[in-house]
Amino acid sequence: MSEKIPLDLMVNGRVSELLVAPHTTLLSVLREQLALRGCKRGCNQGVCGACTVLLDGEPVRACLSLAANCENRDITTVEGLGNNGVPAAVQRAMIEANAVQCGFCTSGVLLSAKAFLDTNPSPSIDEVRAALSGNLCRCSGYKKIVDAVMLAASYGVDK
Amino acid sequence: MAQTFHQPASVDEAIAVLTEHGELARLLAGGATLVAMMNAGLLETSALISLSAIEELTEIRIAEDGSARIGAMRRHRQTAFESNLRDGQQVLSRAAAQIANVPVRNMGTLGGSISFADPAADYPPALVAADARIEIAGKSARRQVAAEEFFLGWYETALESGEMVTAAVVPEAPAGSVGVYEKLCRVSGDFAVASVALRLTANAGEIADLRIAIGACGGGPVRVPEAEKLLIGFELTTGRVEAAAECIVAELDPVDDVRASAAYRRLVVPRLLQKALNEAMDEASDQ
Numbered sequence: 001m002s003e004k005i006p007l008d009l010m011v012n013g014r015v016s017e018l019l020v021a022p023h024t025t026l027l028s029v030l031r032e033q034l035a036l037r038g039c040k041r042g043c044n045q046g047v048c049g050a051c052t053v054l055l056d057g058e059p060v061r062a063c064l065s066l067a068a069n070c071e072n073r074d075i076t077t078v079e080g081l082g083n084n085g086v087p088a089a090v091q092r093a094m095i096e097a098n099a100v101q102c103g104f105c106t107s108g109v110l111l112s113a114k115a116f117l118d119t120n121p122s123p124s125i126d127e128v129r130a131a132l133s134g135n136l137c138r139c140s141g142y143k144k145i146v147d148a149v150m151l152a153a154s155y156g157v158d159k
Numbered sequence: 160m161a162q163t164f165h166q167p168a169s170v171d172e173a174i175a176v177l178t179e180h181g182e183l184a185r186l187l188a189g190g191a192t193l194v195a196m197m198n199a200g201l202l203e204t205s206a207l208i209s210l211s212a213i214e215e216l217t218e219i220r221i222a223e224d225g226s227a228r229i230g231a232m233r234r235h236r237q238t239a240f241e242s243n244l245r246d247g248q249q250v251l252s253r254a255a256a257q258i259a260n261v262p263v264r265n266m267g268t269l270g271g272s273i274s275f276a277d278p279a280a281d282y283p284p285a286l287v288a289a290d291a292r293i294e295i296a297g298k299s300a301r302r303q304v305a306a307e308e309f310f311l312g313w314y315e316t317a318l319e320s321g322e323m324v325t326a327a328v329v330p331e332a333p334a335g336s337v338g339v340y341e342k343l344c345r346v347s348g349d350f351a352v353a354s355v356a357l358r359l360t361a362n363a364g365e366i367a368d369l370r371i372a373i374g375a376c377g378g379g380p381v382r383v384p385e386a387e388k389l390l391i392g393f394e395l396t397t398g399r400v401e402a403a404a405e406c407i408v409a410e411l412d413p414v415d416d417v418r419a420s421a422a423y424r425r426l427v428v429p430r431l432l433q434k435a436l437n438e439a440m441d442e443a444s445d446q
Binding site for chain 2: 003021022023045055058060065069112115116131133
């Protein structure tokens, strides 16, 4: 039997007290213990990007992050984007640009795009493509996703 | 499935836990490889030892002799943007910038990558080209191994049981030298089909000093000093590059795999070498 580790995780500004096994990934905790199902399990190998979340503001793979290693970190999932029900600029732009097909990659794309625009508010198209190269869309709807991020950048500072 | 989770505060403590728990204890660096293997059910683990609380491993230190000691827990993203690497040392930052994608570069570490020693990974040839040494901690004193002697073959390193990588020490590069990393991959962020890492110093249009290492064409990075000698002391001409490339290709040991055939790898290495040398000479002449 694995030992259970008591853990305080801060997700979307709220701290939860949890018990996790040593090998439990952040992805499993988010989906199964915290019911935050915007974080998707795609490949579970760090390749597809559907589980991308922000750790202290930087995009990482939740499927490759062990929950026990994420204590005292600031975790943001797609449910934490926007303010009091008002969508963030990247979310509004995704809707405006019709950049959602099946939707499975969307939350990961949103978090990668959010972190990217925070550091580069006026990017070129090539910079957007490079920033999103770790998020696969198997509908292959990349054109509109890139358009949406450029559109979000055009909205200006989003608080 | 792991039974226990440990978060030691020092290298000594990590080694003690590693020794105590035996062969099935695993050191957890960034997780990009280890957790992926655990998720795939490929790895039996009794104890997980997270290295993220060991401050020493997260630092880069520049010594008085100009060498850079890059801690094993430095993330690829940090090394890609590292402003402390000078001249030819930058072959490391250029290789780091081409590993996978942003989220994986935010997680993956130098120590994790080289301990796993995937022959198609980007750091191994870059470390050999930079003439780096790998710092290793074990139960007794720390030791250093030249990068060329660290990578022994397919996923095999000079690490012994109960040891861990603590840093890569990159010596000061010759003044005015440049570091170039040329990588061919099928799509952005994939492992290399083949790669060429080099550190070059030019003097009045001639190559004064040169180290070349080839990636993804054998069990470890391939360096052929005889090929370097065909170029050092001369201007860069197509004939010289062809002769050096022929010398290198004879020493490669590539395999057929999902990314490319061995024959294709032998074909592209001379082209990658030409491209990398051209780029290096252009940059060297701009300085």
